[in-house]
Amino acid sequence: MNNLTLHGQENIVAPAFYLPNRLSVQACKALNYLLQGRLVYITDAAFPPLPEIENYLLGKKLLPERFDFRNGTPQAARELLRYYFKKGKSVVFMPGQLAKVRGCLADVPELFLEYAQRMCLPISPLFLGFYGESIDTLYRDVKENGCCEEFYVLPQLPVGAHMAERLLSVWMEKSSEVFSSRPLLNGSLTAHLVHALRKHGAVEMIDGLNGKSLPYYKILGVAMTVAARLRKRGEQRIGVILPPGPGGTIALLACMLAGITPVIINYASSDASFQSTVQQAELKSFITARQFMEKLPSFSWPATNQLILVEELLASLPKLQLIGNVMLARFAPAGFLCKKTRAAERYGEDEAAMLFTAGSTGEPKGVALTHRMVLSNIAQSCCRLVLDHERVLGSLPLFHSFGFTIAFILPLMKGRPICTYPNPTDARTLCQLIERYELTMLCATPTFARAMLRRANPYTFATVRYFIVGAERLPVELEKEYITHTGIQLLEGYGLTEASPVCTVNLPDEPRIPGSAFSIPGTTPRSIGCLLPGITVRITDAENDNKILPLTERGMVWLKGPNIFRGYVRRPELNASVFRDGWFKTGDIGRMDLNGFITLDGRLSRFSKVGGEMVPHEAVEELITHILKLNTDKLSIAVTGILDAQKGEAIALLTALPDHVSPQAQRELISKLRTEFPLHGIPNLWAPRYVVPVAEIPILSSGKQDLGLCRRMALEYLEGGLS
Numbered sequence: 001m002n003n004l005t006l007h008g009q010e011n012i013v014a015p016a017f018y019l020p021n022r023l024s025v026q027a028c029k030a031l032n033y034l035l036q037g038r039l040v041y042i043t044d045a046a047f048p049p050l051p052e053i054e055n056y057l058l059g060k061k062l063l064p065e066r067f068d069f070r071n072g073t074p075q076a077a078r079e080l081l082r083y084y085f086k087k088g089k090s091v092v093f094m095p096g097q098l099a100k101v102r103g104c105l106a107d108v109p110e111l112f113l114e115y116a117q118r119m120c121l122p123i124s125p126l127f128l129g130f131y132g133e134s135i136d137t138l139y140r141d142v143k144e145n146g147c148c149e150e151f152y153v154l155p156q157l158p159v160g161a162h163m164a165e166r167l168l169s170v171w172m173e174k175s176s177e178v179f180s181s182r183p184l185l186n187g188s189l190t191a192h193l194v195h196a197l198r199k200h201g202a203v204e205m206i207d208g209l210n211g212k213s214l215p216y217y218k219i220l221g222v223a224m225t226v227a228a229r230l231r232k233r234g235e236q237r238i239g240v241i242l243p244p245g246p247g248g249t250i251a252l253l254a255c256m257l258a259g260i261t262p263v264i265i266n267y268a269s270s271d272a273s274f275q276s277t278v279q280q281a282e283l284k285s286f287i288t289a290r291q292f293m294e295k296l297p298s299f300s301w302p303a304t305n306q307l308i309l310v311e312e313l314l315a316s317l318p319k320l321q322l323i324g325n326v327m328l329a330r331f332a333p334a335g336f337l338c339k340k341t342r343a344a345e346r347y348g349e350d351e352a353a354m355l356f357t358a359g360s361t362g363e364p365k366g367v368a369l370t371h372r373m374v375l376s377n378i379a380q381s382c383c384r385l386v387l388d389h390e391r392v393l394g395s396l397p398l399f400h401s402f403g404f405t406i407a408f409i410l411p412l413m414k415g416r417p418i419c420t421y422p423n424p425t426d427a428r429t430l431c432q433l434i435e436r437y438e439l440t441m442l443c444a445t446p447t448f449a450r451a452m453l454r455r456a457n458p459y460t461f462a463t464v465r466y467f468i469v470g471a472e473r474l475p476v477e478l479e480k481e482y483i484t485h486t487g488i489q490l491l492e493g494y495g496l497t498e499a500s501p502v503c504t505v506n507l508p509d510e511p512r513i514p515g516s517a518f519s520i521p522g523t524t525p526r527s528i529g530c531l532l533p534g535i536t537v538r539i540t541d542a543e544n545d546n547k548i549l550p551l552t553e554r555g556m557v558w559l560k561g562p563n564i565f566r567g568y569v570r571r572p573e574l575n576a577s578v579f580r581d582g583w584f585k586t587g588d589i590g591r592m593d594l595n596g597f598i599t600l601d602g603r604l605s606r607f608s609k610v611g612g613e614m615v616p617h618e619a620v621e622e623l624i625t626h627i628l629k630l631n632t633d634k635l636s637i638a639v640t641g642i643l644d645a646q647k648g649e650a651i652a653l654l655t656a657l658p659d660h661v662s663p664q665a666q667r668e669l670i671s672k673l674r675t676e677f678p679l680h681g682i683p684n685l686w687a688p689r690y691v692v693p694v695a696e697i698p699i700l701s702s703g704k705q706d707l708g709l710c711r712r713m714a715l716e717y718l719e720g721g722l723s
Contacts, residue, residue, distance in 0.1 A: 003026050003148055003149060004024075004026035004027065004029075004030055004148060004149045004150075004151050005148050005149070005150050005151065006030050006034075006151050006153075007150070007151065007152045007153070008152045008153035008154060008155075009034060009153060011124065011153040011154060011155050011156065012034050012035070012124075012153055013124055013156050014035055014038065014088075014090050015038070015084070015085045015088055015089055015090045015091075016085075016090050016091075016122065016124045016156065017081055017090070017091050017093075017119075017121050017122070017123050017124065018031070018039075018090060018091070018092045018093070018123075018124045018125075018126055019092075019093045019108070019116055019123050019124070019125055019126065019167065020092070020093065020095065020108075020125075020126035020127070020128055021095075021105060021106035021107065021108060021125075021126070021127055021128060021171045022095055022106060022107040022108075022128045023049075023053065023092075023094060023095055023107075023128060024053070024128060024149060025052050025053055025056045026149055026151070027126070027128050027149065027151050028053060028056055028057065029056070030151055031092060031126075032060060032062070034153070035090050037060075038088055038089050038090065039062070039089055039090045039091070039092055040062070040064075040065055040084050040089050040090075040091055040092070041057065041062060041063075041064040041065065041091075041092050041093075041094040042064060042065045042066075042067055042077075042080070042081075042091055042092070042093055042094065043064045043065075043066065043067070043093070043094035043095075043096055044066070044067060044068065044069045044070070044096070044517075044518070045066045045068065046070070046515075046516060046517035046518070047069075047094075047095075047096035047097070047098070047516060047517065047518050048096050048097055048515055048516060049064065049094055049096050049097070050096075050097055053094075064094050065080070065084075067080060069111060069112060069115060070111070070517070074115050074118035074119045074120075077115060077119055078119045078120065078121060081119070081121060092126075093108075093112065093116075095107035095108050095112075096516060096518070097513050097515070097516045098513060098516055098518045098519050098520060099509070099510040099511060099512050099513050099516070099518075099519035099520070100510060100519065100520040100522075101384060101507045101508075101509075101510055101520070101522040101530075102383065102384065102386070103383035103384040103532070103533050104520050104530065104596070105168075105171055105172060105175055105530075105531065105533070105596050106168075106171060106520075106596075107520070109518045109519065109520055109595070110593065110594040110595050111518070113164040113167060113168070113594045114164060114594065116163055116164055116167060117162070117163040117164040120159055121159060122156050122157060122158055122159055123156065123157050123163065123167065124153065124154070124155075124156045124157075125154040125157065125167055125170050125171060126151070126152065126153060126154065127150075127151070127152040127154060127170075127171055127174040127175065127178075128149060128150070128151050128152075129149070129150045129152075129174070129175055129178045129179070150178050152174055152178075154170055154174065157170070161550075162550040162552075164552075164594050165550040165551040165552055165594075168551055168592070168594060168596070169536075169538075169551060172531070172535075172536040172537065172596075173536050173560075175533060175534060175536070176534050176535060176536040176560060176561050176562075179376075179380075179533055179534030179561070179562065180376075180534060180561065180562040182379075184375065184379065185372050185375050185376050185379065185562050186347065186348040186372060187344075187347055187348075187371070187375060188343060188344040188345075188346060188347035188371055189256070189347075189352045189371040189374050189375055189409075190253075190256040190257060190343040190344070190346060190352070190371070191338045191343040191344040191347070192375065192413060193253065193256070193343075193409075193412060193413065194220065194257075194334055194337050194338050194341065194343045195334040195338070196216075196412055196413045196414070196415055197216045197217065197219065197220040197329070197412065198217065198220065198329065198332075198333075198334040198337060199334065199415060200216055200415025201215060201216050201217030201220070201329065201330055202215055202216070202217070203215065203216050203415050203416065203417055204216070204417055205219065205245075205246055205249065205417070205418050205419075205420060206417065206418070206419040206420065206437060207245055207246055207420060208395075208419050208420055208421035208429070208433045209245070209421065209422065214246045216412070216415070217326065217329045217330040218326055218329070219246065219249055219250055219253065220253070220329040220337075221322070221325040221326030221327070221328065221329035221330070222250050222254075222314070222322065222325070222326065223249075223250045223253035223254040223257055224254075224257060224325040224328070224329065224337075224340075224341055225317050225318075225321055225322045225325045226250060226251075226254035226313060226314075226317070227253075227254040227255075227256075227257035227258040227341060228258075228321075229313065229316075229317070230254055230255060230258040230260055231258040231259065231260070233260075233285065235260060235284060235285060236260065236261065236282075237260065237261040237262075237263050237281055237282065237283060237351075237354065238255055238260050238261075238262060238263065238283070238285050238286065238287060238308075239262075239263045239264075239265050239277075239278070239281070239283045239285065239286035239287070239302075240252060240255065240262045240263065240264050240265060240286070240287050240288075240398070241265045241267050241286055241287070241288040241292070241299075242287065242288055242289060242292060242310070242398070243267075243292065243397060243398070243420075243422030243423075244394045244395065244396070244397065244398055244403065244407070244408065244420040244421070244422060245394075245420040245421075245422060246420070247289055247292075247310050248398050248420075249408070249412075249420075250310075251287045251310065252264070252353070252398070252408075255287075256343075256346075256352065256353075257341045257342075257343060259342065259345055259346055261351040261352070261353060261354055261368070262353050262354070263277070263281045263283060263353075263354040263355075263356075264353060264354070264355055264398050264399040264404065265277060265286070265399060266356060266364070266397070266399040267296055267299055267397075267399070268397070269364070271300040272363070273356075273363065273364050274299075274300050275300070276363045276364055277356050277364055277366070278302075280356075280364075280366045280569050280570055281354060281356075281366060281569065284306060285306055285307075285308055286302050286306055286307055286308065287307075287308045287310065287313075288301075288307060288308075288309065288310070289309060289310040289311060290309050290310075290311055290312075291311070292422075328340070346371060347371050347372075348370070348371055348372050349370050349371075349372055349566075350370060350371055351368045351369070351370060352369050352370055352371045352373075352374050353368075353369045353374070353404065354366055354367065354368050354369065354569070355367050355369065355399060355401055355404065355497050356399070356497075357497050357498075365568045365569075365571060365574070366568055366569030366570070366571075367401075367497045367498055367565050367568065367569070368565065368566075368569060369404075369405075369500055369565070370565075370566075372562060373500040373562070373563050373564070373565060374405060374409060374500055374563075376500065376534065376561070376562035376563040377405055377499070377500035377501070377502055377532075377563040378405065378409060378410055378413055379534075380502065380532035380533055380534050380535070380561075380563060381405075381406065381410060381502055381532065382410075382414070383532065383533045384505060384507060384530075384532060384533075385466065385505075385507070387410070387411075387414050387416060387441070389440070390411070390414075390416050390440045390441040390465065390466070391416065391417045391418075391419070391437060391438060391439045391440050391441065391463075392407060392410075392411040392416055392417070392418045392419070392439065392440075392441045392443075393407070393418075393419055393421070393430065393433065393434060393439045393441065393442045393443070394407045394408060394411070394418045394419065394420040394421070395407070395420070395421045395422075395423070395424040395430055395443075395444070395448075396424055396443055396444070397424070400471075401495065401496070401497040401500070401501035402443060402470060402471065402495055402501055402502070403443070405500055405501060405502065406443055406468075406501075406502060407443045416441075417437075419433050419437045419439055421433060424444065424445075424448050425448065425451065427448070427451035427452045427454065427455040428455045430452055430455075431452055431455045431456050431457075431460045434460055434461065434463075434464070435459060435460055435462075438463040439463060439464065440463050440464055440465045440466070441464070441465065441466045441467075441468075442464060442466070442467045442468070443468050443469075443470075444467075444468075444469055445469060445470065445471045445472055446469050446472055446473070446474050446475060446478055446490075447472065449467070449469050449478065449482070449490060450478055450632070450633060453478075453481060453482060453485065453486070454633070456485075456486065458486075460486070461486045461487075461488045464488055466491060466507075467482075467488050467489070467490055467491060468491045468492075468493050468505060469490050469491065469492055469493070470492065470493045470494060470495055470528075471704065472704055473600075473618060474490060474492040475622075475632055476526075477632060478490070478632070489508060489523070491505060491506045491507060491508070491523070491529070492505075492506050492527070492528055492529060493505035493506065493528060493529050494528035494529065494598070494600070496586060498564065498565045498584060498586075499535075499559060499561075499563050499564055499565070499584075500563040500564075500565070502532060502563075503531065503532060503535055503559060503563075504527075504528045504529035504530060504531050504532065504597075504598055505528075505529040505530070505532070506522065506523040506524065506527065506528070506529035506530070506597075507522040507523065507529070507530075508522050508523065509521055509522040509523060510522060520595055521595060521597075524593065524595065524597040524599075526599060527593075527597040527598060527599045528590075528597075528598050528599070528600055529597060529598070530595065530596045530597050530598075531592075531596050531598065534561050534562060534563070535559060535560070535561035535563065535564075536559070536560050536561060537551065537557060537558065537559060537592055537598070538557075538558040538559075538560070538583055539551055539553060539554075539555040539556065539557060539558070539590075539591060539592070540555050540556045540558060541555055541556070542554075542555050542556050542589055542604060542607070542614060545580060545585070551591065551592040552591055552592060552593065552594070553591055554589060554590065554591045554601060555589065555590075555591070556585060556586075556587075556588075556589060556604065557586045557588045557589070557590045557598070557600070558580075558583040558584060558585055558586065559583070559584050559586055560582055560583050560584065564584050565584075567579065587603050587604050587605065588600050588602070588603050588604070589601045589602055589603070589604055589607060589614075589616070601616045601618075601619065602616045602617060602618040602619070605707060606618055606707070607641075608641030608649040608650075608651060609648050609649055610641075610644075610647050610648065610649050610650065610651065610685055610686070611647040611648065611685055612648070613683075613685055615641075615649075615651060615685070615686050617639040617640065617641070617651075618639075619682075619686075620639045620651065620686055620687075620688070621637060621638065621639050623677065623680060623682060623686075624637055624639075624653065624673065624688075625637065626680075627672070627673065627676045627680075628657075630657075635656075635697045635699060635705070636655065636656045636657055636697065637653060637654065637655050637656070637657070637697065638653075638654040638697045638705055638710050639651060639652070639653055639654070639688065640652050640654065640707070640710045640711045640714050641711070642690075642711070642714055642715060642718065644689070650689040650690065651686065651687065651688045651689055651690075652688060652689070652690040652691075652692055652714040652718065653669075653688035653690065653691050653692065654692045654694050654697060654710055654713065654714060655669075655691060655692070655693055655694070656693075656694050656695065656696050656697055660691055660693055661693045666691035666693070669691055670687070670688060670689070670690075670691060673687045673688060674687045690714070690718055692713065692714045692717045692718065693717075694713055694717075697710070698710060698713070
């Protein structure tokens with residue numbers, strides 16, 4: 001057992017039924033030792049063990065007992081286990097070979113967890129995890145570099161309801177615990193970036209605006225020179241008002257090298273939101289570019305004496321120092337560069353960057369991303385994504401958490417080329433860049449993806465391997481359009497600024513393994529994807545945080561993991577309401593399946609309690625869009641809830657369609673929807689009670705609905721009409 005660390009020997013019970021999330025030769029050796037050879041493995045004939053495990057078992061004369069789980073009954077399986085129990089032998093379920101995306105929590109498909117639930121026997125969970133010390137991938141072959149597996153015997157679960165969900169929960173929590181304990185995560189993000197930019201110095205960042213490219217070693221050398229100037233200012237935080245591109249990259253990296261937290265400003269926000277950001281982050285200075293300022297004349301720019309203009313800053317740098325730093329970045333050892341720049345002076349729980357949430361229901365909230373959080377999310381993403389040859393499109397704003405971590409930090413850390421472009425709404429140019437530079441990884445919102453599809457030609461997405469979408473729900477019709485017209489599968493994911501941000505992602509299914517009938521999907525339709533390693537989930541009643549529900553029941557989603565933040569900046573009362581015993585309350589309503597995929601029904605703020613029933617606004621919007629056969633290229637309807645004396649709340653439908661202006665047309669629309677809803681299996685209780693004509697549906701700069709303004713518009717209209 002030289003390549004395995006064993007934990008939980010005190011939890012061994014014999015004879016008993018042991019269910020591991022996965023197995024290896026070393027884990028089998030440990031079980032043989034712990035159970036003194038008195039064990040038998042059970043598996044399905046169409047679920048063969050790995051050859052190396054089968055060879056080990058053959059040498060020990062422990063060939064698995066075959067059971068047909070697809071056609072046999074749980075009762076028959078229970079009797080088989082009891083037969084061995086009477087002989088004094090423990091039974092271990094043997095996960096076999098199956099098609100799966102790397103980084104899965106378990107090699108146990110849903111069918112076997114359902115069996116475990118229906119056999120009505122106590123179960124002793126086993127957890128086998130392996131997390132290497134490399135940022136490239138935390139799941140590696142255990143033979144590589146002599147690294148060590150972590151093998152845990154967990155306390156036995158008694159017979160009872162929801163056994164499958166309980167198994168999944170204990171595996172998840174142990175995975176998160178083990179992942180969170182890795183020393184790698186307490187390091188310095190800045191130092192890792194220095195090492196990566198030095199190692200991959202010849203890789204280039206392409207400026208999509210002008211076609212010019214800048215190798216990573218030059219980016220590092222210039223950032224080192226700028227950092228020396230910024231450090232003299234003695235400021236704790238500096239605002240960065242720049243789009244994705246070489247300038248924005250140098251500014252962010254220079255701040256981090258100077259020991260300054262870059263606060264990435266949402267330059268598409270309102271004046272009130274910007275002023276709130278400045279006040280909360282206590283900002284005095286801002287890095288931007290004169291050329292960028294000219295493109296945003298309506299933005300509430302700070303006073304001239306607060307601005308650090310990139311053009312003037314670069315022009316004022318000492319030429320010899322700049323050339324010297326560029327040469328050092330090209331040829332000096334990374335360790336020397338880290339020491340020279342003091343790159344590792346901030347690490348672990350120190351601030352790495354600060355972002356502000358979009359504020360769809362109120363003023364923006366500050367989220368300090370620590371070195372540990374970002375390193376965790378980069379490592380978690382590398383567990384799932386294969387990024388060995390990707391060329392990345394960086395068009396999402398840097399103030400967008402996904403744009404910061406996945407379209408900016410991740411490719412730099414992995415040494416992958418990036419093509420940047422400052423405008424994610426310029427679909428025509430984005431499509432041209434994808435073709436010209438043969439880009440393979442795209443990140444966008446569904447709204448931006450729809451615009452790109454309209455501008456694409458048959459060859460635009462020929463090189464694309466990953467097209468990940470998030471920030472809003474992926475419409476079914478858009479998903480189908482992409483498959484039909486391009487052959488590309490849009491991969492819906494889910495993240496939160498508070499989670500650094502990625503929590504789940506769908507990925508393409510892996511090909512079936514010959515001789516194996518089982519697989520764990522990479523994608524589950526209508527889900528937001530499978531959890532990344534190291535994150536664990538809890539579901540509670542939507543109206544009672546203390547009532548924990550089984551994972552497969554719909555309720556409030558809570559998260560825990562090393563990528564989750566510690567609280568909003570200067571918001572102690574709000575923090576008290578969203579944290580409990582280390583768990584973060586996301587505000588999203590959803591449920592998990594037994595393969596680890598999460599399906600969301602919407603945010604709690606997008607539900608109304610009508611007559612005691614929780615009504616999801618997004619589902620109502622989707623159904624009305626279908627009934628009215630609306631063009632989804634433009635947002636023309638929105639649903640909100642208003643107080644109602646009889647039923648608690650009532651549904652109001654905002655519509656920007658000219659057909660719904662007159663009172664008669666509104667009455668006819670309500671009647672039509674009340675007739676159609678039951679035909680689609682939806683109760684009339686969900687149907688809108690009021691129709692509110694508006695000039696347009698208000699949206700935020702992120703493309704999401706402005707929920708607060710939608711509700712205010714409905715209230716103002718109805719108060720005037722009902723008075």
